Amino acid sequence: KLAEWRELYSDPDAKFDKEIVFHAEDIDPMITYGTNPGMGMGIRENIPTMESVDEAGRISYKKSLDYMGFTAGEPVLGKKIDYVFLGSCTNGRIEDFRAFASLVKGKKKADDVIVWLVPGSWQVERQIRAEGIDKVLTEAGFELRQPGCSACLAMNEDKVPAGKYAVSTSNRNFEGRQGPGARTILAGPLVAAAAAVTGMITDPRDV
8 A cells, every 4th residue: 555645834933033925926047058957047148258257167167158159148049050859867857848838829940940859758749649739739830759768868860960959848958968069058948949930049038
């Protein structure tokens, strides 16, 4: 017999040393500018300058910007992109496809962007079809692909060409992760959807 799970709550009269409250609407969508997941910032921010980076991380910081073709202090908002990847075991969940579809519904895929939509499992693929999300995607000009690793690690032919930019919902953006010389920009499904319909890095709140 499975154990019964119960939620644990603090006592009504519990007192804490400090309480911190976050309002989700005040947090900008995040996006990466470098070659590790820690090199992230708000989508409306500018890339950090060398002076703002810890001295121990400056060598990898400069190497990352050189690889990505970015300049310190510049914005990434509005930057042209070439590929969008929605998928991987971490961000190919049904919740991610629901979010992506909610933004692209009634819109059209940008003509000059290649978009790979890959469910994280066959169960997710079945949910997508059961909920009619596949129809929303098709009407917007997207194609649902078979579940698998795909462009998360440049599996099979799903490789981003050298020098091209990919907005990806996967969890790694190391050099060559999505193909030799590929430039990976990690983002959430809504940012990926906004890029897919505009062809550039776009704040989904503006779409």
